[in-house]
Amino acid sequence: MGFPHPSHERETPVLSKHFGNHEAIGLEGWRKQGGYQALQKALAMQPGEIVDIVKASGLRGRGGAGFPTGMKWSFMKPGDGKPHYLCCNADESEPGTFKDREIMRWTPHALVEGCAIGAYAIGAETAYIYIRGEFTEPLERMRTAVKEAYAAGILGPNAMGSGKRVDVHVHKGAGAYICGEETALMNSLEGRRGNPRIKPPFPAVAGLFGQPTTINNVETLVAVPHILMHGADWYKAMSLSSPKSTGSKLFSVCGNIARPGNYEVVMGFPFKDFLYDLCGGPPKGRTFKAVIPGGASVPIQTMEEAEATKMDYEGFVEQGTMLGSGGVIVIDDQQCMVKQIARLARFFAHESCAQCTQCREGTAWTTKIMERIRDGEGTAQDLDTLLSIADNMTGKTICVLSDSCAVPVVSGIKKFRGEFEALIKKTTYHPVMAAVA
């Protein structure tokens, strides 16, 4: 549902069905909604069968990269004598994204169940849920849910009476965007500085504490119980874009739009309908100018591109951007694109872990130039310099934070060059410049 708005008839509430339903938060209420039946079912299955069902469902990672979940799980080799870990990435820090927050606030037991099934399927003895430091309420809800689950014997040495051990722990991050990067998350979980690690080795080989680890997004894991209960075919059939993108997806919508909130639609839903129908279109008297559809690190779309987009992994790529985390940031005609992009760059500069030279220096440099242009102090060379810096920042660092900072700058200059040039040539009214003149 378009929480906090009432569910729209064209939504497909699967994961978000209980958003706003206080009863579903506690264990008893959750059981009444059919909770933990999937875990019961899973524990009676062979782990390999679960992996096969998830593979068949076509479920792809909902954190941003869209890697097939079943395939990721099959990289784990249980029985190699090592400890195995499942990490749930609940460090939802991508600007514009707040779907995991709502999942944890309203259906914490859904995540506990998803983690338990995931851990059992990949042969992980321990699952960790790494929650963003600023998420105080979701953290409290998750801690309570895990406590309840242990007390009820759902987790622990004899999970749901199956004789199988499933452990889930909740860990609070310290509030760093970069800790949502999977290897930085592992460093942080280990008690180190949250710096991304060089890959290879990949987490499935040497992850948390140097042991084989699988890391999944909250939304990914929460989808698994539904797939187990209803079958892979149900999940695939739901989507308009099967078999490449399957199931439903939560989109967090914010910015200059009539009804911001979380919306769950099936893959392949028309983005135009989504923006104008479900979300109610632009605020009164305004028109949309641009959309950043997948969190701050994906390319900006013009409205022509956005209105032609099918909402799935491939659809967004076809229209020059990415599905990303599903954080839709809408920008209307009253906004200065340069100011918006400068703000995004400032975010990335603030959050750079400072390991790689191009990211540490490049994000800050980009921000300084962007803010200079914004303030009417730009020069004719600045755009070329920005593009050249962006080139140096792309594909050359350990993780993609540096690339993410370059993305809005490059797409912004490409698609809204006029706004940049107007500020540089001072043809735009600017209060500071007007006062000086």
Place this chain on the structure above:
Amino acid sequence: MATTVEPAKAVTQPKMINLTIEGRPVSVPEGMSILEAAKHAGVLIPHYCYHPGLPVAGVCRMCLVEVEKAPKLAPSCATTVAEGQVVHVHSAQSREARKGVLEMLLINHPLDCPICDQSGECELQDYTFQEGRQDSRYQEPKRFNPVEDFGGDVLYVPNRCILCTRCVRFMDDVAHDTVLNVSERGDRAVIGKFEGKDLTHPWAGNVVDLCPVGALLSKDFLNKARSWDVTRTASVCPGCSQGCSMTVETRDNMVVRLRPRPNDSVNEYFMCDYGRLNYRWMNRQDRIEAPMIRRDNALAATDWETAIPAAAQALKGKRVYVAASPNLSNEALFLLSRLVKLNGGAGGFAVETGPEAPLPGVEDLALRADRAANGKGAELLGFVRGDSSLAGMQNGDVLIVAQDELTLIRDGELARASAVIVIGAILPEIARHAMVVLPTANCTEEEGTFTNLRGRVQRFMQAKAAPGMARPTWWVLSDLLAALGEKTGYFLPSEAFGALAAAHPHFAGMTYDSLGMRGLPVIQHQLPGVGGTA
């Protein structure tokens, strides 16, 4: 007699990988990084954060190279070689990437090379000159952080720091003393010091050498010399029996800095602060500048042609006792042992000791308790270690004090000597009683070899000139032996060493050439108990 000199190790032959780097085919063991493999191919891949003595960080992104068929540039320090790889280090794409990194490293750098101690030996300066941009496109104000005292011998200049984290990794992974960290994020990041911690670890000074730029400076060396003013000489640290390979840096005949010289068999890339800062005695100005003989109850300067026969005259037919310094070279000790053999008598030495200080991250590397370079060599050449320099002296012996300042003697021991001959760089107290004083060079002023505690024989070179008429110890002793009728005739220290190698089975077969700059261990089976990696 065993002829192998390197300790035999059970090494399984590693699988070899063939690849091409800059058009040069090279075959290296499996698991090696492209950066190291490139060294084998004679190609230096510019880098900052990588150091062979530290764990790989892969953060400076300077060593990005183009690997054919790879989707993007690869960090060569963190990418292992693969069969058939074709690597381009100087392709347009790799050069552009490095140029980009260099520009970014410089945007907040103060460009204060004219007042920076690192200038001239700075990798940021070198690579920028080599392939950086001529100008900067950066127009904004530069980041500023004040200079900070990191404790010990180390100053931190954050404005010059490139955050390569070599210092952090050295303290964490080699010194096992977590003092440094990266504080803050983004371009506010600096190297920080944990609350209440200082760089007081006995090996902490290495962070200054490891720093590729002028961010970590030695307080001791601060403003002493520009790097192009110094003369560098390969040597061996005389500070303790570990015998770390080092470089002596002199300016105008004064030692201004000692730094480690890489030697995998002894000290890898490191040197302790005790050894590093223990150089002021090398510059002492109160030196004996001329030979002296006793005339009218006082010492009077003379020339070598008078002093050597006078010393020989005093020794003729007398039993001798040699109080040798454990910092004498093998060559000098060998010639002294010949003197003892010729005249009858004995030789002994005493070693000052102090607390041991290991470097945990490197096997068998420590500041050793024995604070002298060549105690092992003295023992191998027949000198007896005692708690006093004169422990083995008999009544009536002619005492030869060789480079020893006799700080370690007991009351009344001196009275047993019938006559005293001093051979050394500094006048010891006992010179009041000397018949003859023969001035010599100290170990930075002559060439020779030391034997470290694991029995590794290493060469050291002459770093500066000896004052006045002082001569190398081996030369003085060789002349003295000749005056006593012995066959010597050495014109070079290598010849004295050759004679030593011919006479002593421990050193059999060794020459200066075979020792090279990393040394060789003494012959194994002659010396039970000596072994190990050093």
